[in-house]
Amino acid sequence: MSGVPLFVTLTAYAAAVGASLRWRGLRYMPPVLIAAGAVAIYLYVLKMDMETYRKAVEPLTFLLGPSVVALALPIYEQSALLKRKVGLFAVTAMFTTLFGCLLGLIWGFFALQDQTMAVVLSARMSTSAVAAATAHTLLGDPGGQEAGAVAGSLAILTGIIGPILGPTLLTRFGVRDPIERGAIMGTVAGGLGTAKALEEGPEAGAASAVGMCLAAIATALLLPALYFLVKSRWQ
Amino acid sequence: MTETGLRSGDTDYSPRFTAATISSRATEGLRGLCILFAFLLAGEGMISLLHLPFPGSVIGMLLLTVALRIGIVRPEWIRLTARTLLFFLPLLFVPLCVILFHPPVATVSALLRYGVLGLLGTLILLLGTPLCLFLLFSFALGRREARRSGKPE
Numbered sequence: 067m068s069g070v071p072l073f074v075t076l077t078a079y080a081a082a083v084g085a086s087l088r089w090r091g092l093r094y095m096p097p098v099l100i101a102a103g104a105v106a107i108y109l110y111v112l113k114m115d116m117e118t119y120r121k122a123v124e125p126l127t128f129l130l131g132p133s134v135v136a137l138a139l140p141i142y143e144q145s146a147l148l149k150r151k152v153g154l155f156a157v158t159a160m161f162t163t164l165f166g167c168l169l170g171l172i173w174g175f176f177a178l179q180d181q182t183m184a185v186v187l188s189a190r191m192s193t194s195a196v197a198a199a200t201a202h203t204l205l206g207d208p209g210g211q212e213a214g215a216v217a218g219s220l221a222i223l224t225g226i227i228g229p230i231l232g233p234t235l236l237t238r239f240g241v242r243d244p245i246e247r248g249a250i251m252g253t254v255a256g257g258l259g260t261a262k263a264l265e266e267g268p269e270a271g272a273a274s275a276v277g278m279c280l281a282a283i284a285t286a287l288l289l290p291a292l293y294f295l296v297k298s299r300w301q
Numbered sequence: 302m303t304e305t306g307l308r309s310g311d312t313d314y315s316p317r318f319t320a321a322t323i324s325s326r327a328t329e330g331l332r333g334l335c336i337l338f339a340f341l342l343a344g345e346g347m348i349s350l351l352h353l354p355f356p357g358s359v360i361g362m363l364l365l366t367v368a369l370r371i372g373i374v375r376p377e378w379i380r381l382t383a384r385t386l387l388f389f390l391p392l393l394f395v396p397l398c399v400i401l402f403h404p405p406v407a408t409v410s411a412l413l414r415y416g417v418l419g420l421l422g423t424l425i426l427l428l429g430t431p432l433c434l435f436l437l438f439s440f441a442l443g444r445r446e447a448r449r450s451g452k453p454e
């Protein structure tokens with residue numbers, strides 16, 4: 067019965083999409099979260115552990131790799147539009163990384179007094195895979211792998227806020243340009259933000275993919291420097 | 302209802318469902334998938350050779366963008382597959398998000414080590430940072446937009 071978790075995941079997602087189309091009250095909750103909650107209840111009721119579930123839904127997670135590669139198509143198709151906003155991308159990526167990483171480092175070093183937590187809390191500002199890799203590289207091998215896993219799951223937690231509050235906040239403050247909306251969603255909320263931005267349209271999706279990419283690169287390049295700077299103040 | 306059994310709004314799709322079009326679409330989709338996997342593997346090869354702290358898929362995406370721009374890969378070769386995969390992108394994130402409701406032991410023990418105050422502060426930091434960034438960016442951009450649209454009046 068190894069196909070059941072996959073079936074449950076697909077059904078939960080289809081039902082969540084259907085429900086959010088039908089009831090307007092659910093529009094602030096992304097279908098991803100509703101489906102994930104339903105799957106979590108299923109796992110809890112059947113007492114299935116995460117490892118078994120992860121193995122069973124491997125076909126889905128396996129497709130995540132080619133899907134990220136596929137983001138090259140909207141970027142290529144919208145490149146003329148994206149080129150006009152180079153400054154916007156640079157500023158959002160740099161500012162997000164500086165602000166997020168510094169806050170994480172300062173809280174980790176000065177409040178929690180823990181080097182591992184400082185790295186984990188600052189690395190999570192980029193998309194989950196980069197967060198895991200950066201944390202692993204910075205901490206070195208004893209404990210680095212585990213810290214990487216923690217950073218990855220915290221990156222997902224950070225990205226959750228994007229699809230829930232991002233579009234509403236952007237609309238409320240009058241940001242209507244799809245490129246600007248996408249760039250912010252991607253840089254701040256990574257892959258989950260990009261998935262939401264793609265629902266708004268191809269321009270927002272492409273901008274979001276570029277934003278996610280730039281934020282990941284900025285984190286991987288800037289975080290080591292910021293880390294040693296804050297660490298030297300701490301000691 | 303038409304004679305094919307489709308509703309009237311669907312009739313323009315009916316030519317797609319002949320055996321010939323299905324097999325040609327399937328071939329197109331497979332070709333796209335092969336190209337995407339080739340670039341994914343190229344990206345993964347690059348990071349293992351150069352020891353970059355990036356996921357292979359992001360490097361693969363950059364390589365494919367370059368290949369599309371210089372014309373090695375034509376956009377119509379991957380369009381069907383890429384559009385289909387991107388349409389289902391949120392679904393692919395469901396297994397990752399389940400981790401939030403079933404967090405790994407390492408995450409829980411790492412967070413619990415700091416007691417209630419540390420845990421609360423960390424949670425506020427985790428969710429508050431993106432919220433602050435959204436507020437800041439949307440405030441700044443929204444004000445700029447308002448200024449710009451106010452000028453011609």
